[in-house]
Amino acid sequence: MSSNRRPRIAALGLHHETNTFSSFATTLESFKSSGLQREGIQRGEKIAEMHREASTTFAGYFAAADRYDFDLVPLFFAATDPSGTIDRDAFDLLAGEMMFMLQDQGPWDGVLLNQMGAAVSDVFRDMDGEIAARTRAVVGPNVPIVMTLDLHANISQKMVTHTDALVVYRTNPHMDARERAVEACDLLLRTVRGEIRPVAALEMPPMVIGILCQDTREEPMLSVIRDVEDAARRPKILHASMGEGYPWADVPEMGAAFYAVADGDVQAAADAARWMAQRAWERRSDLATAPALSVRQAVYRAMKAATGPTVMLDVGDNIGAGSAGDSTLILAEARKLGAKGLVQTLRDPEAVARCVSAGVGAEITLEVGGKTDRRHGEPVNVTGVVKTISDGKFEDRSPVHAGWRYFDNGLCAVLETSDDHTLLLVSTRVGNMSRKQFNSVGIIPEEYRIVVAKGVVSPRPAYQPIAAEMLLVNTGGATSADLNSFNYRHRRRPLFPFETYARYP
Ligand SMILES: [Zn+2]
Structure with a gap:
């Protein structure tokens, strides 16, 4: 030129x-x-x-x-x-x-x-x-x-x-x-x-x-x-x-x-x-690979922690890697073990619609999450009060994973359950990369005992600064860390660590 x-x-x-x-x-x-x-x-x-x-x-x-x-x-x-x-x-x-x-x-x-x-x-x-x-x-x-x-x-x-x-x-x-x-x-x-x-x-x-x-x-x-x-x-x-x-x-x-x-x-x-x-x-x-805790080990550890929040990285429901966003595996275990004060998102447009039709202030009983497939847990039956309804748009000016700024939960609702958990029910598969996701609907994650962040690395810039401890939780799901649980047909063979006899060069 x-x-x-x-x-x-x-x-x-x-x-x-x-x-x-x-x-x-x-x-x-x-x-x-x-x-x-x-x-x-x-x-x-x-x-x-x-x-x-x-x-x-x-x-x-x-x-x-x-x-x-x-x-x-x-x-x-x-x-x-x-x-x-x-x-x-x-x-x-x-x-x-x-x-x-x-x-x-x-x-x-x-x-x-x-x-x-x-x-x-x-x-x-x-x-x-x-x-x-x-x-x-x-x-x-x-x-x-x-x-x-x-x-x-x-x-x-x-x-x-x-x-x-x-x-x-x-x-x-x-x-x-x-x-x-x-x-x-x-x-x-x-x-x-x-x-x-x-x-x-x-x-x-x-x-x-x-x-x-x-x-x-x-x-x-x-x-x-x-x-x-x-x-x-x-x-x-x-x-x-x-x-x-x-x-x-x-x-x-x-x-x-x-x-x-x-x-x-x-x-x-x-x-x-x-x-x-x-x-x-x-x-x-x-x-x-690296060590991760079972769901039960992680919940026990959070319950025994002197201070919170314990941020649990939900490895198997890594929304930023293509999972469902509606895994209930950690929530169900926390309820079973009697843990209190958990906050998390769940992608469940059906539950959002129930909350919207009930209206803010209403108490409802419904099934949430676990609706995509059988890999991300079962739907959980909860009773709670609808605290907030929002169009779900939020913005984060601080540095977040990949530099995104204008996010969208879709239509969403905050449900406070009778057993002391807060669920942000969302309609899109937006990842947990920004605390503004919670702040925009009046939730302060710092005030909870347990924060579930669906992902492995992408939630860290947002949640590391407020976490008393971050735990990798080895949940099942479409992004399980256990690659042997997937049926590959097109990958190279041999490939380490699937085939430990792989050689290079
Ligand atoms: Zn990436």
């Missing part, structure tokens, strides 16, 4: 973490309503409105456009909560519109693809790779493409082949979406201006990093990320990333992956990727 013109950069994405074991199919309807963002499908100026003041990947693109002096053209962004395989209609319509806009509004000097990296559609099991390939087909071989990814991406060779660079979050909880997006823009713009010539290498050791070991602030992941940072500082290396992988997507690329981009030197990229992979492989046992 000529040097006196501002580069014109397209930005677009189809963002989904697909739990292929989930009971929820992901349809066009799922994308239209999302707990993660108020507008599930965003086009043009709407993207600016929903992200400029947040801390998401798109927020980073906007910041970089100002800093590096390019014209950012936000085209299309669709994202919904983690859930099951994306159906054919949803993929065809969303990917079709994206590619139409890219074609129609071109030509471009460069493209930013905002993908999650663990999306699976009925037809394209490596959906992110397919989006990269289609983008390349639209813009041709000479327009640089940089794709940003979540740290839970299952990175594939197809994603690498059809992009000039991948930039993956480096933190879990994800606090660096914006920072990584700025880095992606820097790589893209230097490539557009002809200052660098990125060549990439991917290394996929046959190993899975277990969900209980994925917090990058703690060992063993702390050292893995240090290796990524060391690799990034090697001579000729422009960028290094790794994917922790997302274990509930049953695809061949599921697992850990290591990636490096060098300036014109493919051997340097390959060496860096292999070095990181080898070092992680040596720690594969530590990275596979």
